[in-house]
Amino acid sequence: MKVLKFGGTSVGSAANMRRVADIIVREGASVTVLSAMSGTTDTLQRIASFAAAGGCEEEIALLLAGLKRKYVRCAGELLSDGYADASAAVERTMERVAAEAAAYAGEVSQRTIIAQGELLTTALFTLYMKERGCRAELLHAPAFMYGGEVRVDGGVLRQSVADAARGVYYITQGFICTGPDGRLDNLGRGGSDYSAALIGAALGAGEVQIWTDIDGMHNNDPRYVEGTFPIRRMNFDEAAELAYFGAKILHPSTIQPCKDRGIPVLLKNSMAPDAPGTVISDAEVGGHVYRAVAAKDGITAVRIYSARMLMAYGFLRRVFEVFEKYRTPIDMITTSEVAVSLTVDSDCRLPEIIAELSELGTVEVDTGNSIVCIVGRLDHAEHGRAREIMEAAGDVPLKMISYGASHRSIALLTDTRNRTRLLRNLNDKLFGKDAE
Ligand SMILES: Nc1ncnc2c1ncn2[C@@H]1O[C@H](COP(=O)(O)OP(=O)(O)O)[C@@H](O)[C@H]1O
Numbered sequence: 547m548k549v550l551k552f553g554g555t556s557v558g559s560a561a562n563m564r565r566v567a568d569i570i571v572r573e574g575a576s577v578t579v580l581s582a583m584s585g586t587t588d589t590l591q592r593i594a595s596f597a598a599a600g601g602c603e604e605e606i607a608l609l610l611a612g613l614k615r616k617y618v619r620c621a622g623e624l625l626s627d628g629y630a631d632a633s634a635a636v637e638r639t640m641e642r643v644a645a646e647a648a649a650y651a652g653e654v655s656q657r658t659i660i661a662q663g664e665l666l667t668t669a670l671f672t673l674y675m676k677e678r679g680c681r682a683e684l685l686h687a688p689a690f691m692y693g694g695e696v697r698v699d700g701g702v703l704r705q706s707v708a709d710a711a712r713g714v715y716y717i718t719q720g721f722i723c724t725g726p727d728g729r730l731d732n733l734g735r736g737g738s739d740y741s742a743a744l745i746g747a748a749l750g751a752g753e754v755q756i757w758t759d760i761d762g763m764h765n766n767d768p769r770y771v772e773g774t775f776p777i778r779r780m781n782f783d784e785a786a787e788l789a790y791f792g793a794k795i796l797h798p799s800t801i802q803p804c805k806d807r808g809i810p811v812l813l814k815n816s817m818a819p820d821a822p823g824t825v826i827s828d829a830e831v832g833g834h835v836y837r838a839v840a841a842k843d844g845i846t847a848v849r850i851y852s853a854r855m856l857m858a859y860g861f862l863r864r865v866f867e868v869f870e871k872y873r874t875p876i877d878m879i880t881t882s883e884v885a886v887s888l889t890v891d892s893d894c895r896l897p898e899i900i901a902e903l904s905e906l907g908t909v910e911v912d913t914g915n916s917i918v919c920i921v922g923r924l925d926h927a928e929h930g931r932a933r934e935i936m937e938a939a940g941d942v943p944l945k946m947i948s949y950g951a952s953h954r955s956i957a958l959l960t961d962t963r964n965r966t967r968l969l970r971n972l973n974d975k976l977f978g979k980d981a982e
């Protein structure tokens with residue numbers, strides 16, 4: 547059984563959706579997970595923000611009209627028999643978003659609004675599959691996907707896809723789920739990859755395929771660095787480190803469910819389906835020491851100075867408890883005699899966190915940073931690795947270095963203004979022309 551996921555760019559137009567349908571049929575996909583057409587979730591998020599601010603009816607109407615045009619045009623180019631159903635679905639969705647925005651009731655409305663992109667895209671695409679003569683069925687992901695302590699109701703899911711072996715193509719939404727309060731919720735931005743991995747794991751799939759707009763995981767971020775190349779095979783742990791530290795192609799939580807069940811993950815290009823892509827599995831991959839570099843922006847560094855830390859135990863526990871209380875994960879951490887520095891990628895609870903940390907010592911907050919992570923076989927017993935990396939970084943100022951927690955990665959913190967230069971320096975020095 548194969549589970550395939552297509553990202554927003556892969557379903558971003560009628561032409562791309564046709565390509566996606568070809569791939570689904572060619573691969574014999576049992577379950578297909580779709581994101582919303584590219585740009586939709588951002589627009590819905592903006593509508594929700596305007597609704598939260600209040601008094602922005604015009605802005606909301608303008609955004610809704612744009613969305614409606616995009617979906618109606620797509621339906622027009624894609625469908626003939628199914629067009630009337632599709633445009634009725636578009637109309638209903640726009641009305642629902644408008645009503646939710648008008649009666650905005652905080653986070654619950656926000657979640658409902660941003661869920662509509664996946665719901666509409668999958669509805670449209672299922673109509674198209676049917677029009678092509680395929681036996682396609684639309685599955686409502688929140689019926690089996692749960693957020694909070696994320697889980698899939700395997701019983702409900704297996705029952706829902708019972709006819710997969712008889713050639714039915716099941717289409718479902720990535721990203722969305724039922725929240726702990728029983729209402730529509732989501733798995734966080736970019737979460738459709740995670741949906742596919744969870745569904746694959748729950749069904750014991752033979753393979754999870756993540757289809758995007760690039761030929762697999764590259765050795766560096768192609769948005770900032772020229773001459774990057776795809777990595778053909780990766781180990782689960784390497785891929786997890788890269789996704790965690792920013793490789794945008796993969797949501798950070800995607801690898802674990804597949805690793806737990808030993809299910810290979812393939813990263814493929816929907817614009818070039820015959821390109822080999824990247825295979826991620828539990829096989830140890832030999833070869834070059836340095837595998838890839840990734841960057842994550844929007845990082846805030848928090849430093850806590852306290853003489854009480856000197857020779858004390860229990861201090862770090864108290865610091866961690868504050869982050870735990872506000873459900874804010876820590877990415878990097880370094881300590882000195884009287885200070886601890888750590889980084890977070892979410893600043894939504896930062897005011898409360900800082901207020902509580904201030905009871906432990908003097909707190910300094912430094913925003914606008916990036917983590918750049920080098921992933922490879924970084925055997926700590928080998929001579930000269932750290933020097934090699936530092937020399938490659940060159941004169942880029944580094945604010946924190948995290949080395950030693952894993953044999954697979956070293957993470958560097960720098961001001962985001964230096965991120966591209968650091969990525970390029972590392973690319974030039976750590977990856978020779980013959981690297982893959
Ligand atoms: N290491 C990397 N390898 C491949 N792509 C990367 C990497 N880092 C960043 N990217 C970017 O990620 C993009 C794909 O992002 P993604 O969110 O998966 O798209 P979608 O969900 O629309 O399919 C690529 O177009 C590429 O620019």
Ligand SMILES: N[C@@H](CC(=O)OP(=O)(O)O)C(=O)O
Nearest residue numbers: 553554581587735736737738
């Ligand atoms: N549509 C959601 C979920 C998602 O995963 O999208 P994509 O696969 O296009 O990154 C988002 O934009 O966050």
